[in-house]
Amino acid sequence: MAEDEQHGKEPRSFLTCVTEVARLLGVVDVPVEPKDRHARHLAHVVRKPLLERASLPEKWFAPLMAAAVYDPDPSFCRWFVEPAVYAFGRRRVMAALVDYLRVGTDAERAGAVRAWYSAHVPLRADRSPAYAPGGVRDPALDESQDIKAAWLEAALRVFAAATDLRMGHCVLLDLPTSRTPYPPHLHELLETTLASARLHPDLQIRRWAAAADHGGG
Numbered sequence: 001m002a003e004d005e006q007h008g009k010e011p012r013s014f015l016t017c018v019t020e021v022a023r024l025l026g027v028v029d030v031p032v033e034p035k036d037r038h039a040r041h042l043a044h045v046v047r048k049p050l051l052e053r054a055s056l057p058e059k060w061f062a063p064l065m066a067a068a069v070y071d072p073d074p075s076f077c078r079w080f081v082e083p084a085v086y087a088f089g090r091r092r093v094m095a096a097l098v099d100y101l102r103v104g105t106d107a108e109r110a111g112a113v114r115a116w117y118s119a120h121v122p123l124r125a126d127r128s129p130a131y132a133p134g135g136v137r138d139p140a141l142d143e144s145q146d147i148k149a150a151w152l153e154a155a156l157r158v159f160a161a162a163t164d165l166r167m168g169h170c171v172l173l174d175l176p177t178s179r180t181p182y183p184p185h186l187h188e189l190l191e192t193t194l195a196s197a198r199l200h201p202d203l204q205i206r207r208w209a210a211a212a213d214h215g216g217g
Contacts, residue, residue: 015039017067021080022046024060043071043079050083054129061088065096068118069104069111077111078118085121086130089141094119098147101154101171109158110170116151149183152176156186156193165202172197173204177212 015038022042027049050056056064064084071077084093097119100112123142125135155171162168172193176182182190197209 012066012070013039014067014070014072015042017063017070018042018046020063021050021060021067024057024063025049040073040076043067043076047079050079051086051128053083053087056083056087056130061092061096065093065100065115068115069097069100069108071111071114074114074117077115078121081115081118082121083128083130085119085142086123086128089138090119090123091140091142091144091147094144094147094151098150098154101151101158106164106167109167113155113170113174148181149186152182153186153189156189159193160196168200168202168205173208175208177208177215179212 018039019042022045025046027042027045050064061084064080068077068080068084071080081093094116097112097116100108104112123131123137125131125137131137152175155175159168159172162171179187179190194209194212197205198213200206200209
C-alpha cells in the first residue's frame with residue numbers, strides 16, 4: 001500500500017502538484033514532454049512568472065508548498081519556496097514545512113527536509129516585486145526563531161519514532177551538532193536523541209552523535 005493511502009490521503013505526485021500551480025497561473029499550451037521530464041518542464045515554465053508577481057492570492061499558498069515538498073530535486077524546489085517566502089513570509093513558509101514534518105507521510109517529510117534549506121533564501125528588494133516598495137518589509141513576516149526551534153523538535157521526535165533508516169538519516173544528519181541552536185526546552189530531548197544515536201547500529205548516525213559530543217558544546 002502506498003504511503004499516502006496509509007495516511008488516508010489520495011496519492012499525489014510532483015507532476016500533479018506543479019500542474020496545479022501552472023493552472024493557477026493560467027499557463028496553457030505547454031508542450032507535453034515525456035512523462036519523466038514533463039513535471040520539470042512545467043516547473044521551469046512557472047518559475048519566472050511566480051517571482052515576477054507583486055503578490056500571490058491566498059489560495060496559491062497550499063499548492064506552492066505542495067509543489068515544493070513533492071519536488072524530488074533539492075536544488076529546484078527553491079523555484080516554489082522562494083516566491084512563497086517573498087509573497088507570504090518566511091515565517092509562514094517554515095511553519096508549513098514544520099507541519100509537513102510533523103504529520104506528513106514519509107515522502108512528504110523527506111520533501112519538507114529538502115525544502116527547509118531553501119526556506120532560508122536571502123531576501124532582496126531587487127529580487128521580487130513582492131518585496132514592499134522602497135525596500136521596506138514587515139519584519140513579522142520573516143520572524144522565525146520559534147519556528148526554527150519547532151523544526152528542531154519535530155525532527156528529533158521523527159527520528160525517535162522512525163522505523164525506516166532512510167527517514168532517520170533524512171531528519172537527523174542535517175541537524176546542528178552544536179548545542180547552541182537548541183533552546184533550553186529542547187536540551188533534554190536532544191540528550192535523549194544523542195544517547196540513542198551513540199548506540200545506533202548505523203555508522204553515519206553514530207558519527208553525527210560523535211560530532212555533537214566532540215564539537216557541539
